[in-house]
Amino acid sequence: MKSVIVVGAGIWGSSLALRLADTxxxxxxxxxxxxxHVRQASAGETRLLRCSHGADxxxxxxxxxxxxxxxxxxxxxxxxxxxxxxMMWFAGTPDGWESDSARVLKNLDIPCEVLDPAxxxxxxxxxxxxxxxxxxxxxxxxxxxxxxxxQVTARLAVxxxxxxxxxxxxxxxxxxxxxxCAVDVGGEVLRADRVVWxxxxxLPELFDLPLTVTKQDTLHxxxxxxxxxxxxxxxxxxxxxxxxxxxxxxAGAKATSDAEGRPYEPEHGERVxxxxxxxxxxxxxxxxxxxxxxxxxxxxxxxxYPLTPDAxxxxxxxxxxxxxxxxxxxxxxxHAPELAAYVAGVLDGEHQPEARFGLHERLxxxxxxxxxxxx
Ligand SMILES: Cc1cc2nc3c(=O)[nH]c(=O)nc-3n(C[C@H](O)[C@H](O)[C@H](O)COP(=O)(O)OP(=O)(O)OC[C@H]3O[C@@H](n4cnc5c(N)ncnc54)[C@H](O)[C@@H]3O)c2cc1C
Numbered sequence: 023m024k025s026v027i028v029v030g031a032g033i034w035g036s037s038l039a040l041r042l043a044d045t046x047x048x049x050x051x052x053x054x055x056x057x058x059h060v061r062q063a064s065a066g067e068t069r070l071l072r073c074s075h076g077a078d079x080x081x082x083x084x085x086x087x088x089x090x091x092x093x094x095x096x097x098x099x100x101x102x103x104x105x106x107x108x109m110m111w112f113a114g115t116p117d118g119w120e121s122d123s124a125r126v127l128k129n130l131d132i133p134c135e136v137l138d139p140a141x142x143x144x145x146x147x148x149x150x151x152x153x154x155x156x157x158x159x160x161x162x163x164x165x166x167x168x169x170x171x172x173q174v175t176a177r178l179a180v181x182x183x184x185x186x187x188x189x190x191x192x193x194x195x196x197x198x199x200x201x202x203c204a205v206d207v208g209g210e211v212l213r214a215d216r217v218v219w220x221x222x223x224x225l226p227e228l229f230d231l232p233l234t235v236t237k238q239d240t241l242h243x244x245x246x247x248x249x250x251x252x253x254x255x256x257x258x259x260x261x262x263x264x265x266x267x268x269x270x271x272x273a274g275a276k277a278t279s280d281a282e283g284r285p286y287e288p289e290h291g292e293r294v295x296x297x298x299x300x301x302x303x304x305x306x307x308x309x310x311x312x313x314x315x316x317x318x319x320x321x322x323x324x325x326x327y328p329l330t331p332d333a334x335x336x337x338x339x340x341x342x343x344x345x346x347x348x349x350x351x352x353x354x355x356x357h358a359p360e361l362a363a364y365v366a367g368v369l370d371g372e373h374q375p376e377a378r379f380g381l382h383e384r385l386x387x388x389x390x391x392x393x394x395x396x397x
Pocket of ligand 1: 258
């Protein structure tokens with residue numbers, strides 16, 4: 023039986039562990055805290071699932087397939103993890119990210135519709151779109167109950183035979199390679215045929231990688247019942263680097279900036295949102311959904327992005343059998359079930375990862391997150 027150690031039980035590591043256990047691997051999953059702990063990127067209350075990725079079609083296809091994966095996972099868990107509430111993109115220009123997205127989605131037969139800004143009033147309890155060029159409607163996009171989905175995935179992995187070890191793992195040097203197919207967990211060395219380091223924003227403390235970790239403040243506001251999702255769709259204003267959705271599970275309506283925050287240390291950094299983050303998003307709400315501009319903050323979370331220079335992920339073999347899986351750059355949650363299948367195919371030797379995910383020098387670019395702001 024082939025064996026693998028996956029380090030990190032965020033949504034990427036847990037989904038991979040589950041997939042590999044389902045397909046006959048002997049899996050050990052090492053996590054220094056608990057699956058779904060609040061420092062994880064995957065422990066955000068919610069995450070958006072959208073297929074639009076501007077001119078890129080690879081991530082659009084993967085997100086579309088992942089949607090089916092989330093549906094199956096929800097069925098297996100016996101609970102709804104994905105609200106297919108739809109998503110509205112607010113396009114400030116006629117020929118930007120949103121029109122590129124619409125073209126790609128149409129080519130891939132992924133449903134979408136270009137609407138007039140005035141149509142926004144049909145989707146939101148209140149909406150001002152007089153500064154917009156058009157709206158792009160993605161009816162099958164929506165909102166994932168992220169923290170819950172992460173806990174459920176880890177629980178299903180354990181039920182499928184994964185051994186969950188609570189420890190901080192560190193790499194072990196190989197006989198004639200920088201890293202061996204082994205991890206050190208507090209003095210004990212665990213060995214396997216493959217090791218996958220899926221450590222999110224902690225990856226740069228273990229490996230020399232061009233990752234910048236930034237602090238990202240997330241805000242949810244107290245709103246009237248009409249602002250509930252499902253019912254109200256998710257929304258993204260790419261040009262303004264702002265996104266949100268209605269109240270899910272009573273946590274309030276999310277409205278948050280996707281602009282890159284300041285450098286952050288994920289293990290010891292204080293998790294208190296900055297006053298400027300609240301001010302920034304209130305200024306946006308005042309413009310788009312004016313009655314929410316004075317809504318009280320109901321719930322807030324501090325998260326982090328491990329950013330690569332080009333926002334492409336890292337899926338790369340650092341030494342024979344030793345894989346790095348990270349650099350999600352703030353847009354990895356939605357893909358997890360499909361990404362797990364893709365990485366399992368790599369470990370099974372069925373295919374190589376795309377060259378874009380390699381350890382080559384990356385050139386700065388933007389366009390994969392929901393942030394089009396130029397700083
Ligand atoms: C504010 C915010 C909003 C986002 N919005 C979206 C969105 O709308 N849609 C979307 O698709 N994505 C979104 N993302 C990105 C998404 O959350 C991440 O891509 C995803 O959660 C990454 O999962 P992960 O498993 O790689 O990392 P994490 O969830 O951070 O998990 C890494 C795990 O590794 C563990 N670990 C680290 N080092 C070690 C070690 N040495 N030994 C043992 N364990 C270790 C950590 O404890 C942690 O549990 C957002 C991210 C943030 C911060």
